[in-house]
Amino acid sequence: MTDTAPIESTAPPTWQKSACILCECNCGIEVQVQGRSLAKIRGDKSHPASEGYTCEKALRLDHYQSRTERLTSPLRRRPDGSYEEIDWETAIREIAERLNAVRSQHGGDKIFFYGGGGQGNHLGGTYGKALQAALGVKYTSNALAQEKTGEMYVDGRIYGGHTKGDFEHAEVVVFVGKNPWQSHSFPRARPVLKAMAADPNRTMVVIDPRRSETAAMADIHLQVRPGTDAWCLAALGAILVQEDLLDHAFLDAHTTGIEAVLAAYKTIDVADFAARCSVDEALLRETARRIGTAESACTYEDLGVQQAPHSTLNSYLNKMLWIFTGNFAKQGGMFVHSTFAPVAGSSGPMASGAGGSGPRKKTALNRVTDIGGRIGVNAPAFFPDLVAGRLAAVAQPTVAKVAGGSSAAPKANRGGGRRTPVTNARIIAGLVPCNSIAEEILNDHPDRLRALWIESSNPAHSLSDSDSFRRAMRAVELSVVVDIAMTETAREADYVLPASSQFEKWECTFFNVDFPKNVFHLRAPVMAPLEGTLAEPEIYARVIRALDVVPDSVLAPLRRAARRGRTQFALAFFASVAADPKLMGLAPYVLYETLGPTLPDGAANTSSLWGVSQLCAMAYPESVGRAGFTGSGFAAGEKLFERILTGEGVAFTVDDYDDAWTYVKRPDRRFTVEIPELIERLEALATEPSSWTSEEFPYVLSAGERRAFTANTIIRDPSWRRRDADGALRISADDASALGVAPGDRLRIVTERGRAVAIVEVSEMMQAGHVSLPNGMGVDHADGAPGISPNELTSLGNRDFLAGTPLHKYVPARLERIDA
Ligand code: SF4
Secondary structure: OEEOOOOOOOOOOOEEEEEOOOOOOOOEEEEEEEOOEEEEEEEOOOOOOOOOOOOOOHHHOHHHHOOOEEOOOOEEEOOOOOEEEOOHHHHHHHHHHHHHHHHHHHOHHHEEEEEOOOOOOOHHHHHHHHHHHHHOOOEEEOHHHHOOHHHHHHHHHHOOOOEEEOOOOOOEEEEEOOOHHHHOOOOOHHHHHHHHHHOOOOEEEEEOOOOOHHHHHOOEEEOOOOOOHHHHHHHHHHHHHHOOOOOHHHHHHHEEOHHHHHHHHHOOOHHHHHHHHOOOHHHHHHHHHHHHHOOOEEEEEOHHHHOOOOHHHHHHHHHHHHHHOOOEOOOOOEEEOOOOOOOOOOOOOOOOOOOOOOOOOOOHHHHHHHHHHHOOOOOOOOHHHOOOOHHHHHHHHHHHHHHHHOOOOOOOOOOOOEEOOOOOOEEEOOEOOHHHHHHHOOOOOOOOOOEEEEEOOOHHHHOOOHHHHHHHHHHOOEEEEEEOEOOOOHHHOOEEEEEOOOOOOOEOOOOOOOOOEEEEEOEOOOOOOOOOOEOHHHHHHHHHHHHOOOOHHHHHHHHHHHHHOHHHHHHHHHHHHHHOOHHHHOHHHHHHHHOHHHOHHHHHHHHHHHHHHHHHHHHOHHHHHHOOOOOOOOHHHHHHHHHHOOOOEEEEEEOOHHHHHHHOOOOOOOEEOOOHHHHHHHHHOOOOOOOOOOOOOOEEEEEEEOOOOOEOEOOOOHHHOOOOOOOOEEEOHHHHHHHOOOOOOEEEEEEOOOEEEEEEEEOOOOOOOEEEEEOOOOOOOOOOOOOOOHHHOOOOOOEOOOOOOEOOOOEEEEEEEOOO
């Protein structure tokens, strides 16, 4: 390990394009590099999404790049728990041998993959899928499975895609458990919020127990009692139904199963539900009428409700607000969008067609989509639209052959949904619930997981009940962590492999979720890799080589074709996978080994994006064409790939509002709104309790609040925080008074899982009985580990009934004075 202190450089500083890696917006930035430091950082005005905007966090990215204690050698754990440096060749050979041993003895399905990138680094994960295919891995997960899988389930059931809103143009915007002032999630969030707040003809609604920064600037703040969002959302929907504020023409034309949904809402006692969530009934009625009569409305739900009681139900109830009022595929409404490459698998069991919500029959098109998921690319959504000519002549039989013959195709969320082998947890979007991972290991079940591969993620810190995850890592027969630093997860692993930083390699994210213009940004490195580190694609390639799963007789002809040109390569590549469908799962590796060496400026890492570009152009030919990438055969995909290789943000699809219907993955393009298990839960709200605190634990702790200077654990240097260095415990003035504490005092916070001591901040944001701790604190660094690691206080069992998402925003807790 070494501390990479900045070194002097004589090179004149130039502005180089890159992106902020601290949230999913990935705002475009320009940087000046001195030595190994990001000496100057500014917003990139030419970026097609962020247009020069950044928040305060981007300007302190050098704390990630040059003030992180980096790893510069592979490490192997000794029996006494200490680590020794080993060379790359030894590390790769031993890891491959041990992976092979686990596969031989227990099966490849006992090797579990977690991660594949965080907020800014997904490119390596595409090659991770090739290693999964090489090993026969069946079970994977990432942080989405503790945040978004409930929403993904609902999305999958209703329309089979991901939705977002047109916040810039909507007359009414509803933020549901969402504070975009701090957590952003859409381009230029703060200017958009300010414009909304300043316009008297527009209405901003916030549903949040906290008086967050966004709630403070909203026209209507529905300040629910913690954990009662479902009653609030259900009451809003009930008012729309009972006062007939519905868009009947939309519901008749575009939905299936609406009668059962409306029947459930008709029975709701709005006054009772208003009392349950502690929001004035008149204010609820005013809000629902504003939504129901607006020209346009859209909503954004986030972790405030997704990690709270009724997580999946909350998502369903939220979506009904804009569906009831017909706010889809129009300016200011909601939309399903294009996807450059998926960050997860299919989003849930889908309806079989116009009439049902049962298991979906696996069609050739479904299988094509499966294949896209396996290779980390976006498979053709509209197979019949594959471009004519040689591409169709080669690619179509290739895909058809794979679709018909792949016994290894994943079964993610088909036929009612996959389950985990030990605890029978529901797998959504191909992701094992994060709260189930340790449970799938810490037992003596013959099908328990036996090995862990963790890339660019820190689950021992970020998942519920950190101690359980640490024990799980020590219980498996092999654990490998790939990261740039010795994280809390890395220090439990058998092997730690040092990766190059996100500014030292080609990198990108697949959080490309906008409409009508959707943007992808491949970032070029702004400096050479730190000596001793490797980019993840090379790490994966070395392991796959060591496993010896693709013979040179396959690779050599493709290498020759790549040297002759990319059209020849495309024909040869598709012909190869047509001849041997097993290669499809290994495609990113095959591309890296064959196309990679021919790419400019050492951009072999981007090889998988050639495949992504081709399939994107096949999937959305009209939208990609409107973005300027046209031509027959492979031409459009080639143009797109060449454009993204410039290292600038690129609009890869441009749509009209009505095109949102083309992204609805239903044969009849209708929304299947009846989800019986969620309607059942909606009906149960009338009688079930709406508080889960107790005499022993009378407070509700929100564990993991996003604040001005929190960013998961990617920045480990505590000095990057200009404020709130200790990650204070926010409590209301009433609670502070009752406890007899003042700002700066210390309180012990106790949950069923753990205890910790926090510095008190008395905050007007909090209501009595509700306290919060920020995310990303308690991270080890030579300069200390200030703050509380929130998951030392959370429990595995506190989770959603359906998606298994942890209820981090509702952790029953007790506060004790330190002198008590
Ligand atoms: S909004 Fe997100 S991506 Fe943009 S500068 Fe802030 S933290 Fe970075």
